[in-house]
Amino acid sequence: MKVLKFGGTSVANAENIKKVQAIVASESEEKKMAVVVSALGGVTDLLLKTADLAVKQDESYKDTLQHIEDRHLETIQQLIPITSQSAIISKVKQHLNQLETLYEGLYLLGEITPRTSDKIVSYGELLSSYIISEFFKVAGLDAALKDSRDLIKTNKHFGKAQVNFKLTNTNCYFYLKGAKHQVTVLPGFVASTVEGETTTLGRGGSDYTAAIIAGAVDAKTLEIWTDVSGMYTANPKVVKQAKAIAKISYEEAMELSHFGAKVLYPPTVQPVLEKKIPIHIKNTFQPHEVGTLIVQEDFKEELPVKGISNVDKIALLTLEGVGMVGIPGISKRLFEVLSQEEISVVLITQASSEHSICLGINAAETEKAECAVNEAFAYEISLNKIKPVIIESGLSIIALVGDQMKSHQGLSGKMFSTLGKNNVNIRAIAQGASERNISAVIDEKDVNKALNVLHERFFEEQTKQLNLFVTGVGNVGEKFLAQINQQKKFLKERLKLNIRVVALSNSKKMVFNESGISLSNWQEELAEGEAASLDGFFEKVKSCNLRNSVFVDNTANDVVAATYHKYLKNSIAVVTCNKIAAASDYQNYQLLKKLAFNYNVPFLFETNVGAGLPIIDTLKNLIASGDRIHTIKAVLSGSLNFVFNNFDNDHNFHDVVQQAKVEGYTEPDPKIDLSGVDVARKILILARESGYQIDMEDIENIPFLPQESLDAPSVPEFFETLKTHDTHFNNIYEQATEKGARLKYVATFENGKAKVGLEEIPADHPFYNLEGKDNIVLFYTDRYQEQPLLIKGAGAGADVTASGIFADIIRVGSN
Incomplete structure (x- = not known):
């Protein structure tokens, strides 16, 4: 026998239910099948919402009840031929009338008990299973409906009842083995006490129902049909690169489901684990996809981390104080208090000093937990031996899960360093001795980033x-x-x-x-x-x-x-x-x-000196390798080099500067370049990167511009002064030409001092043949004393500057 379970999204409407019927029909090679179904998508929430409104004596509960009725009647009308609808609608309305009576009682009383709540929410599965079984019949399947309450027996813990497996297994085995129809449709989630009172198995209990039945009849396989193609390496809604896991162990599946993998309700695994019945998670809307197979196998050859998951809405509860150190029974008392309040602990961490115990709990239970713990330790708190409990909210747990993690060193280090590099602060850490799960508590605002960066680190091809x-x-x-x-x-x-x-x-x-x-x-x-x-x-x-x-x-x-x-x-x-x-x-x-x-984050500015030339990077490598800088001589302005390489008797100074601006070699305000401020900044940066403490006012700036040009309040007025002082610039050029020299704007750093200015460069100097917009830097160091380390190339222009920025981006990626 095979057991199939279809969740709320799979049976959300008539169109989806038709897909379910097609899947069941395709399994026709099976002699017998049990098909467990959830309520129509969203109906359980609507049932609870209606109850809440009724308790508050808000008459709008009637509107939501009407909406519930409309949903079911519309589904019948779309699935069942009109000639067969009358009896089905009559039966559904009978259920809805009973539901209406319950809500009227809540409205009059103004309160609800767990027992009544179970009774109300059971109608979601009871209605959907009836409609679906009737549709199966008219669609040609050999199907019958069986109420799960007749088979699954529990205690009276309403809301999340405990199953009596001895009685339940006997009921399921004898009924289903003797079933005359090929397909038995059962409502999930619902059960009953021995006395026949309706109970529920907790939210997500339809998975549990299917697993209970599968275990009881020794099913060949348990198929969980949902709206995703299996269990994923991470939540695919958050991590776009997440992929379905083809095979996973029972233990890994339980860990992932406990930590937020919503496709599987955590208790589901237990009833089939002992009998090693495979669980196959498949996609109702893409039935041909492989899905995830959960089996008892050893996956030693596979990746150590199987998945990354998270639990949201977590609060940390911390009990600390000197009165806890070396005192036996503190932990016992703390956990007993929480147990008595029915508060589940999802994470535990304690320092070896015993000074504090930190627990992760559901954020909705923080107020109840805080009051209970403070009351239990009131005596110690009054003596200042223990502090009042500390509550931190707005947190989430992220977890790495994998059976083989224990045999791979450094996984936790990789996890924490990856989070640290992305400014994800870790509030608490927990790791079991089995090393199947490494959990960390982080701020809930960081969850998306954390999941993505961890998935990138552990699952993607190191992209x-x-x-x-x-x-x-x-x-x-x-x-x-x-x-x-x-x-x-x-x-x-x-x-x-x-x-x-x-x-x-x-x-x-x-x-x-x-x-x-x-x-x-x-x-x-x-x-x-x-x-x-x-x-x-x-x-x-x-x-x-x-x-x-x-x-x-x-x-x-x-x-x-x-x-x-x-x-x-x-x-x-x-x-x-x-x-x-x-x-x-x-x-x-x-x-x-x-x-x-x-903060372990790159701050890169390679293009500050030499545009795309690797000047700063080379300097950093020299310093890092133990070399020391003695002297730097450089032509660091591509724009000034362009200007003085093109300025001659045939081209006036104003026109050459204008051309440099148009071609993008200068700053938007060319005065920054021509005043020497830009070059002064560059030599300043090189001096600082060489390890020297120096400021702009320490740099000697020898101007070649007339004072009127330096004082020009705007760019157009600056260009006008260049025309006015044309003779001044021609004289500078002619004086250099008469000596057989060329004009270069040179930056020098030597003996801890820096200067910038226009120089006449003789023909035998390395700077003499520097053409176009090129830059050149000479580093004299301990290792390069007589023959300097020379870097030369294009030092201005949008393209080369952009390529330098691009190079820095690649450095960030390599960090």
Whole structure:
């Protein structure tokens, strides 16, 4: 015999019930089948809601009762031919009239007992099983209905009755073995006492009903039909990459079901475990999919972690105090108090010092638990030996589950380090001696992030997803997005990086899409976004709470740079081409570096010096390997190099600077470049990264611009001064040409001091032949004393700057 159980979503409406009938009909090779069904989807909740309204003497309970009636009558009309409907409708209305009488009683009394509640909610399964059995008959199946209350006998613990297995097994065995029909339809969830009073097996009890019957008749298999294709490695509604588990052990299934895997009610496994009856979880709406097979097998060759699950709405109850240390019986008293209040403990952790005991309980029971525990330990509390119980709410439990976890070292370390890198704070940890389950209590707002990042760590092909929040989509930002779009497939296949742009912002608009913004039409999405706000942008980034989040700043804005500390404090990586933060006062620079270290999150600004050239990265590697920097000589401004390489007798200075601005080699305000401020920032950053404490005012800046140009209040006025002082610039050029030299704007750091200024470079100098917008850096170190380490290449332009930002993003992915 085979036992099939169909849940509420599988029998939610007439259309779904037809799918159930097709599945049962396809099992026609079975001589006999028991088909256990739940109430129509959502009806049990409606029955309880109606009862609550009636108890409160709210007459709107009649409306919800009418809705329940309409649901069932509509289902009959859609399933049963009109010629056969009369008797079925009459029987259903008889049940509904009884239900109405019960609700009228609740309305008059203004209270409800567990016994009455069981009686009321039983109607959901009684009605659905009757309608479904009648539909099976008219659809040509050899079917009959049997009331589960006649077979499954329990004690009088109404609400979650305990099964009398000896009597129940006998009833089920003799009835079903002697059944004359091929298909026996039974209502799930319901049972009765020996005296015939209706009881229920707890929410999810239809699974339990099916398992009880399967165990009693030694079924060949127990099939649980639901709305998903088996047990998943994680909740597929939260983790899009989750996949169905083909095979799993009974113990693993119980662990996952206890920790939130809703496709299986936890007690289900027990009745079939001893007899090793396989449980097959399948999808009513995709019946040809394999599903999950739960069996008693050893899966040594498979992954050590089978699934990741979670339990929400958890509270931590902590009892602590010096009066607990070395005192026998404290734990016993605590658990007895909770047991007497019928409060279930879902997690236990205790420090070896015995100073505190921490328990995880259902958040709905915190008030009752707090009162009971404080009352039980009132004497010790009055003597200040034990503190009043501490309650923390708004928590969830996440758990790694797998039979083979015990034989693999370092799993808990991987779990906790992965959570830590994503700023998921762990409030409590529990791990059994069997090592089949490692549980951690976290803030409920972090659950989605935690599940995704753990699934990525343990189940995906080490593909790391980076979620980018990008501000600044001008020349550099636009090129950056284009490069990501172009290389997305390559990064996923070759570097195992899945880069997703979640947010974009310019000075006017910002747009967020947690599923990822399309990089083929991001301009349109951004144009339709909401009004931009730096604080609003940060708050949204924080509220998204996505794993591996990266804030990317493509601006040159000081206000944006001033927000970096907020991102770093929330374990959000910062990648920027904006030099202002790293060149700000030394205390702020140190703060940002310290935050990055303390929160174990990257703060990368390679493009601050040399655009896409690996200057800072090379410098970091030199320092990390024990080398020391003595002198740095560099041409660090691609824009200035472009200007002085193109400025000659045939091109006036104003036009060359204008061309550099148009081609994107200068800052939006070219005065920043030509005044030497930009180069000063760069040498400052290199000096700091070399380990020196230095600020902008310590750098000697030798200007070549006239004072009028330096004082120009706007960009147009600045360009006008360049025309006015054309002779001044020509004289500078001619003086260098007469000496056979070329003009280069050079930054120097030596003996702890730095300076920037325009220099006449002779023909035998490494800087002489520097062309176009190229940069060059010479590092003189302990290892490179006579022949410096030289880095040379394009040091300006949107494309190369974007590629430098891209390189930093890849570094974040490798972190």
